[in-house]
Amino acid sequence: MITDVAPWGESDHLVREAVRSLLRRYGRSYFLDCYRKGREPEALWHDLCKAGYVGAGVPEHLGGAGSSLETVIAVGEELALAGMPLLSFIMTELCLPVLARNALPETAARLLPPIITGDRRLAFAITEPDAGTNSFAMRTTAIRSGPEYIVSGRKRWISSAGDADDLFLVCTDGEPSRREGRRPITILMVDMRSPGISTEVLSADAGTPERQYDVIFDNVRVPTENLVGAEADGAAALFASLNTERVLIAAFAYGVGVHCISRAVDYARERAPFGAPIGGYQAVQHPLAACWAELTAARALNRDAISAVERSDPRGAGLANAAKWLASEAANRAADHAIQVHGGNGITDEYDLIPLWRTTRLMRFAPINNEMVLNQIGQHVLGLPKSY
Ligand SMILES: Cc1cc2nc3c(=O)[nH]c(=O)nc-3n(C[C@H](O)[C@H](O)[C@H](O)COP(=O)(O)OP(=O)(O)OC[C@H]3O[C@@H](n4cnc5c(N)ncnc54)[C@H](O)[C@@H]3O)c2cc1C
Structure with a gap:
């Protein structure tokens, strides 16, 4: 079988064997059934989390396994080889290391473990109706007001937002910077149950179960301790x-x-x-x-x-x-x-x-x-x- 690809080394060999055996319990037919019914592949996600394959690269003290990037990528490769390219895996693995490295230690310790165990689901929001490739054109703002940020704006193409508990939100501080018209970037972790958040499902078909959403923020209050990286200077954290x-x-x-x-x-x-x-x-x-x-x-x-x-x-x-x-x-x-x-x-x-x-x-x-x-x-x- 050409999908039984050679491992890169001893450590990913063992992980690949274990992931393949987990994925055999589901198969492409499970993924396809979720896709056709428009529902999240919850059971698969929970099994991946339970086995430690989500957030594996996060340090152990924050709930991960401290695995190498090669191991994380091997898990993703096996999902895709089995015909189960979970967009949520990409989004989650993109955000978790940024959170682990840049959130306040107590914020990281509070937010990361339940995402890694699968008790809370994470979505990633940077794209807007008029800011896709050019993220610096974004208009969603987080304005500081005492112990909170007040968030207003609209994000587009946010995978799984309707089922998410937490949102990794990339926005701006409202002050256009002088550098090439680039707007400064602020990253916040937002509880999707906060008052003022609503979602609208998009009519789009990416061939995967996850649905895409607009997420609308109407004066949403986010505690300042949920800031990831420095205010108006989140670009470095994100681009890394x-x-x-x-x-x-x-x-x-x-x-x-x-x-x-x-x-x-x-x-x-x-x-x-x-x-x-x-x-x-x-x-x-x-x-x-x-x-x-x-x-x-x-x-x-x-x-x-x-x-x-x-x-x-x-x-x-x-x-x-x-x-x-x-x-x-x-x-x-x-x-x-x-x-x-x-x-x-x-x-x-x-x-x-x-x-x-x-x-x-x-x-x-x-x-x-x-x-x-x-x-x-x-x-x-x-x-x-x-x-x-
Ligand atoms: C199924 C799906 C899931 C997604 N999930 C998420 C998500 O979870 N979170 C999130 O934040 N976003 C998500 N996105 C958004 C995705 O990242 C954007 O669609 C992508 O960044 C491109 O933005 P755009 O669609 O606005 O294209 P535009 O920026 O409008 O670009 C249109 C086209 O113009 C061309 N182009 C643009 N700029 C240049 C340039 N500088 N040089 C040459 N050519 C150029 C390219 O051909 C490009 O395809 C998702 C999108 C899809 C379709």
Whole structure:
């Protein structure tokens, strides 16, 4: 089975075996059922939490296992290889290290453990109707008023917000800074049950169970101790986590891409419109083989990126961006070829390839679009002028 990928080393080998055995209890059919019914995969999430696979990278004194980034990424890769690319995993693993490093110690000790055990669910909110790629254009404000911040504004595309207990909110302090029109960033942890918060579900389909929401803040009061990092200076705290987001999404793209190839291979072995299985035709084999080669190269690069990010090597950002670009483009091609191999069956609900195509298509523009990824390589790796 091409989805039984080789481990990177001894530690991720054991984790992968354990995660695979947990995921076998669910399978793609469980994920698909949640997706079709529009409900969160709660049972899977709770089992992942119970087994210690959510927040594994968080230090032990805050409820995590102090695992390496490589281990966290291995869990994400296995989820995707099994056809269960949980967006919540990416969002949670992006936010938890920022919280662990930058929240007040007592705030981190209060908020992190229940998220890691699965008792509370977390959502991440940075995007706004007019501030997607350009986060610095955001308009949601947190204005200090004595022991509280008063939050007003609207966030868009917030995955799972309707089911979340806590929100990792990225907003601004209302004072446009003088630097290139960039608005300063303030990060707050917000209790989703606070008065003044409402959600509106968006009509969108990413091929995964999580629904997307607008979150509206109408003078929401947030205690100042829920500040993460410095007021109006949260950009550094947030941007330090972006490489983690890139390698996570690259691992997800790799996994979903290989999952699609595996499904196409199974089908091509059986389908025989002219008497012989279509898998024997080069025209069918070669695109699948080429996608596998591209994805495997992306995975190797992603491993280099992960180890550079873990070492805080400044080259990590370039490698992580390159891995994200290669993996997401190759995964989307793999999903497309898998549909081609299935012919008409490729667009039926029964063969379940369109949701996977949607997810791989998403990974080319979110959480960061591939043009922006290439902009960053052009500017920061090649040393060319900023191009936007
Ligand atoms: C299913 C889904 C789940 C999401 N979940 C979350 C979440 O949980 N929390 C959250 O905060 N956000 C979330 N997002 C938002 C996501 O991160 C944004 O969609 C993404 O950042 C892009 O923003 P945008 O859609 O406004 O695109 P825009 O910023 O409007 O960009 C549109 C297009 O313009 C091009 N472009 C933009 N800027 C440049 C540039 N500088 N150079 C070259 N080309 C450029 C790109 O092709 C880009 O795709 C989610 C989105 C989706 C679709």
